Amino acid sequence: MANPVKTALAVGACKAVRSALRTLHRGGTTTPGKVAMKIDGNILSTVSTGMDIIVVTGTNGKTTTSNMIEHALTSAGYDVLANKSGANLLPGVTAEFTSSASFFGKPKKRYAVIECDEGALKQVVPKIRPKVIVVTNLFRDQLDRYGEVMHTRDEIRKGIDLVPEAVLCLNADDSLVASLALDAPNPVVYYGLDTPVGDQDNVEISDARYCIRCGTEYEYSYHTYAHLGGFSCPKCGYRRMNTEVAVEQIKKSSSRGMEVEMRLGTEKRDVTVGLPAVYNLYNAVAAICAYRTAGFETEQIIGSLADVSSSFGRMETFDLDGVPVQMILVKNPAGCNQALSYLAGLGEDYQAVFCLNDRTADGHDISWIWDADFEMVCQDPHLKHAYVMGDRAEDMQLRLKYGDASEVDIEIAANNDVLIEKMRKSEVPVFILPNYTSMLSLRAALGAVTGKAEFWKG
Ligand SMILES: [Zn+2]
Incomplete structure (x- = not known):
């Protein structure tokens, strides 16, 4: 009591x-x-x-x-x-x-x-x-x-x-x-996508490939992204349940x-x-x-x-003197791949910025960048220029080079101010993919120059 x-x-x-x-x-x-x-x-x-x-x-x-x-x-x-x-x-x-x-x-x-x-x-x-x-x-x-x-x-x-x-x-x-x-x-209610999404032939499944009940590799009738889709276990019969909302x-x-x-x-x-x-x-x-x-x-x-605005930092748009700047938080391979496939699917020219810190709130291990499919963007002909920034900018730069970004320059931006000045001069939209702590600092800097309020004051 x-x-x-x-x-x-x-x-x-x-x-x-x-x-x-x-x-x-x-x-x-x-x-x-x-x-x-x-x-x-x-x-x-x-x-x-x-x-x-x-x-x-x-x-x-x-x-x-x-x-x-x-x-x-x-x-x-x-x-x-x-x-x-x-x-x-x-x-x-x-x-x-x-x-x-x-x-x-x-x-x-x-x-x-x-x-x-x-x-x-x-x-x-x-x-x-x-x-x-x-x-x-x-x-x-x-x-x-x-x-x-x-x-x-x-x-x-x-x-x-x-x-x-x-x-x-x-x-x-x-x-x-x-x-x-x-x-x-x-009581359980299931929701999902009852329809395939994207390329069904080249799907990389890094998590949950094997049946949670018996360890047999799942078969898929369709994929949506990563390990999500119409899974079924050929051995024990564990399978995707019917959806109530889809x-x-x-x-x-x-x-x-x-x-x-x-x-x-x-x-x-x-x-x-x-x-x-x-x-x-x-x-x-x-x-x-x-x-x-x-x-x-x-x-x-x-x-x-229809009019829901994106949550704090997850996907947010700034107007930097007429240059549209969109920021998408990435913190793991699956989320990163979704952001990358979004960019690769735009069908219009853009610049990309990748910010990588390795502070406590980010998780010190940044090896996940090697599990994410940066090739999608590196090899996209619409990518016109790329910047890297953060504590681990050089690791990020190396990752992009291995992604075969041979057609574009990958430039290191020393800090937020330098990056903002460079983005200001862009003639195409800019997409920023930061991890957590780099997002916080960059968001504050962008908020200050564009006059957008800090999230906790909103
Ligand atoms: Zn099974």
Whole structure:
């Protein structure tokens, strides 16, 4: 049972620390939560009691999927709590809920959309008891944070085991994600792409090639990207499940977005997604699936997906004195390949910038760049010039040279200011692919010269 005195003290301390940090312009998102948890170990359960909560987890697309759901709820007039600033571990989630509660620990909002780190799921969900858990995908991520992808999968499963009443929205095309439902008591709804995407003959599968149940190599009736698609095990019969919500046909695809035909149950609908690239289509279908499963009107989210703006940093556009500059965060081979295939599929001239740091938040191991398919862009005749920047600019330059970028110069930019001056002179659009810490610093520099607000002030 909650102790009302402890609760009030924890809420008060959380709000005070948060407001003090904001006054000091510190972006700290975890300290207020840690303080609250120290005073009242039960605080997160108390301040989330009675709320309808959707949790989004998985390697890639958490932020965009959460934003799509939240955007739809907000547009429909609901009052929604969300952890926007990327505070997706237990202290950050605790801070979000606690600081938005009343001083007596009563939630002021009815709904919440929470992006949760895969490893933190088992700590967060038993406290907030979500109605729906969405799992986007499972790819090999920063090696020195979680180790292999199977470990990440098992961490998610530990979280699911603690909330058997939560409905799972799982990516049917991802054999690892779909396997989360094996022997789990939870109700499950599957979403996915019921249609092949891209070149079906040259698909590199680096994760999850072998059956999770018996170790036999999967067969695929079609591919969408990486290990996602119509998988089946020829030996034990483990296979892609039928989808409740799916993309059936991609009608139009451009750098501004996509028009697709979706199936919701048995109903077919034309849907416009205001973001480009196949991975955003996955985010959209995951968001619709979660929205519908949580009991909201699908009309609302279908209407709002057309004008959804991309999440912080994941794909963001700047106008640099008339030069369109688009930034796409990349942090692992699968996400990087999606960004690269997006560039290679543009069909128009561009410059590309690759920024690579190796700081703690990036994961110190940068060897993943050798697993990503930079050849797609290096050998694209529309690539007119390339820059590399960051702590490991020279490694990046070497990687591109091995990608046979013989037709273009690969220039090292010493710092953000130098790069911005060079981009300003470009006569074609510029695409920047930074990893995490390089994105933060470059985004701040670009924000300063283009007058775009910092994300945490937005
Ligand atoms: Zn098998």
